[in-house]
Amino acid sequence: MPGPAALSAAAAVAALVAALLLLRPEDAGPGSGSRMAETEALPKLREDFRMQNKSVFILGASGETGRVLLKEILEQSLFSKVTLIGRRKLTFDEDAYKNVNQEVVDFEKLEDYASAFEGHDVGFCCLGTTRSKAGAEGFVRVDRDYVLKSAELAKAGGCKHFNLLSSKGADNSSNFLYLQVKGEVEARVEELKFDRYSIFRPGVLLCDRQESRPGEWLVRKFFGSLPESWASRHSVPVVTVVRAMLNNAVRPGDGTTELLDNKAIHDLGKADGSLKP
Ligand SMILES: NC(=O)c1ccc[n+]([C@@H]2O[C@H](COP(=O)([O-])OP(=O)(O)OC[C@H]3O[C@@H](n4cnc5c(N)ncnc54)[C@H](OP(=O)(O)O)[C@@H]3O)[C@@H](O)[C@H]2O)c1
Ligand SMILES: *[C@@H]1O[C@H](CO)[C@@H](O)[C@H](O)[C@H]1NC(C)=O
Ligand SMILES: *[C@@H]1O[C@H](CO)[C@@H](O)[C@H](O)[C@H]1NC(C)=O
Numbered sequence: 001m002p003g004p005a006a007l008s009a010a011a012a013v014a015a016l017v018a019a020l021l022l023l024r025p026e027d028a029g030p031g032s033g034s035r036m037a038e039t040e041a042l043p044k045l046r047e048d049f050r051m052q053n054k055s056v057f058i059l060g061a062s063g064e065t066g067r068v069l070l071k072e073i074l075e076q077s078l079f080s081k082v083t084l085i086g087r088r089k090l091t092f093d094e095d096a097y098k099n100v101n102q103e104v105v106d107f108e109k110l111e112d113y114a115s116a117f118e119g120h121d122v123g124f125c126c127l128g129t130t131r132s133k134a135g136a137e138g139f140v141r142v143d144r145d146y147v148l149k150s151a152e153l154a155k156a157g158g159c160k161h162f163n164l165l166s167s168k169g170a171d172n173s174s175n176f177l178y179l180q181v182k183g184e185v186e187a188r189v190e191e192l193k194f195d196r197y198s199i200f201r202p203g204v205l206l207c208d209r210q211e212s213r214p215g216e217w218l219v220r221k222f223f224g225s226l227p228e229s230w231a232s233r234h235s236v237p238v239v240t241v242v243r244a245m246l247n248n249a250v251r252p253g254d255g256t257t258e259l260l261d262n263k264a265i266h267d268l269g270k271a272d273g274s275l276k277p
Helices: 004-021 033-051 064-076 107-117 131-156 177-190 214-224 228-234 238-250 262-269
Strands: 055-059 081-086 101-104 122-125 161-165 196-200 204-206 235-237 258-260
Touching: 033 238, 055 064, 055 131, 064 081, 064 238, 081 107, 107 131, 122 131, 131 161, 131 177, 161 177, 161 238, 177 196, 196 238, 204 214, 204 238, 214 228, 228 235, 228 262, 235 238, 235 262, 238 258, 238 262, 258 262
Parallel strands: 055 081, 055 122, 081 101, 122 161, 161 196, 196 258, 204 235
Antiparallel strands: none
């Protein structure tokens, strides 16, 4: 049996390799340029959005991205009802969280929990695991099956706008399981024909993770040591991803699937610093 140090080193190498795999030229996709002008109107868009009293659900709110998303949603007061759907009940100390609803579900029997997915106008999916945490099969189960089933139930429950946190390089024809699964789930959710569907494809997420993942720490150090312009092409802070998701949600959709690549996420996520209502 390899010792913990050897395992950490192996995890670090695996993470670096994974990061390097993502370092490919930006995928062709809708850029942010054509719609950037709209962001000048963000405060007005937010205000109009708030007036609509929409409800939202978040999958993965205990995760690194999901919890920042929840925090921003509450700070911006964008929705009149916020529901977390997850496998365990979360506890929050701050007052701001007191009206947050929680639905605890068994993802292995999700059909039994269809009611948890009913009546939300907007949904955000920040669910995910890794091969190192769950094994190849477990990874596919969560990142493909749980996500897809959730999306199906959300659609059936009346969700109009589904937001999927995917990954840079997502591609159903990739030889890498991670990118293949991300590409497949993107396409299968699209088949559900939500009124509005937004896919986010960030590069490496930069955050201060609560749990320790030595590999990711190394990757973050690595990106931190690079020139800013280069690093920002391949990575993005979690808070920028979250702001891009929300700045996108408050503006009107254009009826097509929205694909936001790492650059579009940077642009839209930094569009407006004055976020407080
Ligand atoms: N990290 C990166 O650099 C990167 C880059 C691009 C894209 N992404 C993608 O972005 C997404 C979010 O990443 P993240 O780093 O924010 O995720 P994270 O911190 O690992 O959080 C994952 C979330 O999924 C839930 N989850 C995991 N396994 C589950 C299971 N078996 N059953 C039910 N819920 C489960 C977790 O709930 P519990 O708290 O209950 O475990 C948590 O809420 C993922 O899909 C990831 O692939 C990540
Ligand atoms: C939203 O809620 C506010 C306050 O409860 C109410 O005055 C307003 O009419 C509602 N708007 C819509 C569109 O339902
Ligand atoms: C993914 O690729 C496989 C093999 O090329 C194909 O059979 C399948 O239909 C594709 N799935 C999606 C959702 O595009």
